[in-house]
Amino acid sequence: MRRRVIFRGKVLPYLLLAPQIAVTLVFFFWPAGQAIRQSVLREDPFGLRSEFVGLENFREVLADPLYLNAVWNTAVFSAAVAALALGAALFLAVLADKQIRGAGAYKTLLIWPYAVAPAVAAVLWLFLFHPSIGLVGRALNAAGIAWDYKLNGAQAMALVILASAWKQVSYNFIFFLAGLQSIPRSVLEAAAMDGARPAYRFWTVVFPLLSPTTFFLVVVNLTYAFFDTFGVIHALTGGGPGKATETLIYKVYVDGVQNLNLGGSAAQSVILMAIVIALTAVQFRHVERRVHY
Amino acid sequence: MATLELAGVRKSFGAVPVLHGIDLAVADGEMVVIVGASGCGKSTLLRIVAGLETPTGGRVLIDGRDVTPLEPADRDIAMVFQNYALYPHMSVFDNMAYGLKIRRVPRAEIRRRVQETAELLGISALLDRRPRQLSGGQRQRVAMGRAIVREPRLFLFDEPLSNLDAKLRVQMRAEIRRLQRRLGVTSLFVTHDQTEAMTLGDRLVVMHQGRAAQIATPMEVWARPADTYVAGFIGSPAMNFLEARLAAEGRAAALAAGPVLRFADGARPGPEGRRLVLGVRPEHVRAAAAGEDGIPLAVDLAEPLGSETVLHGRLPGGEAFTARLPGAGAPQAGTVLPLLLPAEALHVFDAETGRRLDPLPA
Numbered sequence: 169m170r171r172r173v174i175f176r177g178k179v180l181p182y183l184l185l186a187p188q189i190a191v192t193l194v195f196f197f198w199p200a201g202q203a204i205r206q207s208v209l210r211e212d213p214f215g216l217r218s219e220f221v222g223l224e225n226f227r228e229v230l231a232d233p234l235y236l237n238a239v240w241n242t243a244v245f246s247a248a249v250a251a252l253a254l255g256a257a258l259f260l261a262v263l264a265d266k267q268i269r270g271a272g273a274y275k276t277l278l279i280w281p282y283a284v285a286p287a288v289a290a291v292l293w294l295f296l297f298h299p300s301i302g303l304v305g306r307a308l309n310a311a312g313i314a315w316d317y318k319l320n321g322a323q324a325m326a327l328v329i330l331a332s333a334w335k336q337v338s339y340n341f342i343f344f345l346a347g348l349q350s351i352p353r354s355v356l357e358a359a360a361m362d363g364a365r366p367a368y369r370f371w372t373v374v375f376p377l378l379s380p381t382t383f384f385l386v387v388v389n390l391t392y393a394f395f396d397t398f399g400v401i402h403a404l405t406g407g408g409p410g411k412a413t414e415t416l417i418y419k420v421y422v423d424g425v426q427n428l429n430l431g432g433s434a435a436q437s438v439i440l441m442a443i444v445i446a447l448t449a450v451q452f453r454h455v456e457r458r459v460h461y
Numbered sequence: 462m463a464t465l466e467l468a469g470v471r472k473s474f475g476a477v478p479v480l481h482g483i484d485l486a487v488a489d490g491e492m493v494v495i496v497g498a499s500g501c502g503k504s505t506l507l508r509i510v511a512g513l514e515t516p517t518g519g520r521v522l523i524d525g526r527d528v529t530p531l532e533p534a535d536r537d538i539a540m541v542f543q544n545y546a547l548y549p550h551m552s553v554f555d556n557m558a559y560g561l562k563i564r565r566v567p568r569a570e571i572r573r574r575v576q577e578t579a580e581l582l583g584i585s586a587l588l589d590r591r592p593r594q595l596s597g598g599q600r601q602r603v604a605m606g607r608a609i610v611r612e613p614r615l616f617l618f619d620e621p622l623s624n625l626d627a628k629l630r631v632q633m634r635a636e637i638r639r640l641q642r643r644l645g646v647t648s649l650f651v652t653h654d655q656t657e658a659m660t661l662g663d664r665l666v667v668m669h670q671g672r673a674a675q676i677a678t679p680m681e682v683w684a685r686p687a688d689t690y691v692a693g694f695i696g697s698p699a700m701n702f703l704e705a706r707l708a709a710e711g712r713a714a715a716l717a718a719g720p721v722l723r724f725a726d727g728a729r730p731g732p733e734g735r736r737l738v739l740g741v742r743p744e745h746v747r748a749a750a751a752g753e754d755g756i757p758l759a760v761d762l763a764e765p766l767g768s769e770t771v772l773h774g775r776l777p778g779g780e781a782f783t784a785r786l787p788g789a790g791a792p793q794a795g796t797v798l799p800l801l802l803p804a805e806a807l808h809v810f811d812a813e814t815g816r817r818l819d820p821l822p823a
Contacts, residue, residue, distance in 0.1 A: 362560035
């Protein structure tokens with residue numbers, strides 16, 4: 169039930185909105201404004217003076233082979249994280265949707281990883297995959313596979329993808345499960361009576377009916393992989409080895425905080441901001457307008 | 462086309478039994494309607510035939526072959542669901558073609574069969590639409606079309622008309638009957654609506670608390686209900702029931718209210734004073750003419766329907782009683798009207814078991 173509240177004056181409604189507006193102003197518009205301002209300035213090495221350089225910072229960033237490396241890393245990383253997290257979550261949700269004993273406990277366990285902080289998650293995976301103290305890492309080496317993600321860039325990438333995807337599976341699982349449960353049972357029964365085997369039924373009926381959920385999750389997962397995986401990467405690989413796992417968000421940190429190239433780092437954040445705005449716009453459009461059936 | 466046979470079909474959900482052994486044989490091309498109040502197990506029975514539920518005991522045979530262990534997909538049965546269960550992301554054409562595609566019917570033939578069926582149902586113009594762009598009646602037709610186009614051995618209908626408005630329901634009812642006759646497909650139709658059951662079925666299965674209370678033609682069920690449940694369920698307004706005792710060596714019933722009514726068709730078994738329930742349909746009651754000795758009905762509600770009037774009231778013993786009299790000039794509420802209960806219209810039931818008591822052979 170939606171009830172429309174009518175206010176008499178204009179003071180109260182603005183007052184009620186004020187906390188939200190204040191939070192947005194302080195934690196988004198202010199830093200975003202700073203970043204945009206910073207992105208067109210260049211500081212001297214001692215931070216005493218800054219001069220206006222126009223789009224020079226952007227030009228430099230986009231021509232930097234290390235930046236293009238980070239773009240490529242981000243593309244690989246995000247695509248893999250989204251694919252892995254969505255695939256695993258859908259598989260688990262389909263299993264959990266069946267009527268099985270102890271489904272409640274099973275579902276609760278699957279939702280837990282979401283509550284684990286990124287750094288803690290990273291440490292968990294580190295204890296599994298560390299070449300000398302990790303359970304799996306040692307087993308791999310004992311089996312004759314040269315496993316050391318601290319030396320091998322591809323292995324490092326695989327590890328951060330695995331850890332990041334693992335953390336996101338829970339979130340996707342909840343949405344997929346809700347999506348599956350909202351498909352009318354009778355539609356599936358109708359398909360069964362039409363002669364469709366479970367696998368065929370899944371691809372021709374269940375999956376298409378899940379497509380709005382899937383689309384929403386693809387956008388959310390890409391956003392997650394772009395922006396919320398800093399902690400995992402920082403704790404596991406620190407962007408290494410040799411910048412093999414340096415993503416766009418990680419490079420912003422490295423250039424700004426470690427290398428103190430404030431102008432270049434700010435320019436990168438502005439680019440990232442543009443990407444997230446684009447992603448959000450796409451999502452809003454589709455979620456509001458196009459339901460796929 | 463096929464025959465269907467149910468042998469001792471039982472079903473329990475956990476410790477709760479919902480079907481207590483149903484036996485039924487449906488002939489080739491016959492339309493059998495399963496009717497009963499909600500919770501009587503009628504839908505469960507249909508779903509067991511479909512293969513969507515596994516029976517706890519008993520067997521389902523199609524054309525003499527035991528299909529109990531088979532999946533729904535392997536039974537070659539089509540079902541029309543109460544909420545239609547159309548595939549919302551597919552066009553009407555694809556909805557109807559789905560089952561044929563699975564059976565790897567050649568494309569050209571799929572097209573031909575879907576178009577023929579659509580024509581039969583008058584939905585040719587809708588083939589490109591999605592289900593959500595259709596009205597309730599159109600969805601209903603598409604659901605029928607999806608079942609028909611597959612040319613299955615058996616049709617199952619699970620209350621397919623209950624989501625339609627009254628006028629459309631009557632229209633679709635006639636249409637389903639016509640189609641079923643024309644296609645000659647053996648059908649099971651589940652409904653809670655007795656009018657639907659009476660008009661659609663070659664035979665009825667009246668279900669009550671997980672048992673088949675009576676399996677017979679609609680006229681037989683109406684004229685000779687097997688027990689008080691069936692008698693009260695079929696017919697509108699419902700049959701009147703009066704407490705009575707066996708009298709005159711089994712040849713009459715003494716109403717609790719006083720009058721003694723003689724049976725027209727012979728004596729009932731049992732000792733004098735055996736407790737009975739007498740049933741009289743409201744439409745069989747007559748207003749007593751002057752000089753005739755009727756049972757007085759204290760009318761407390763009169764419903765004029767134009768061609769007839771339905772009177773609700775109480776008999777001297779306090780029993781609620783309904784009478785349906787021809788014409789609109791019947792008495793008003795508050796009056797007392799003497800009624801006659803014709804002997805040939807009496808149904809006699811045993812008060813303990815509720816079963817019908819037939820006259821002893823003369």
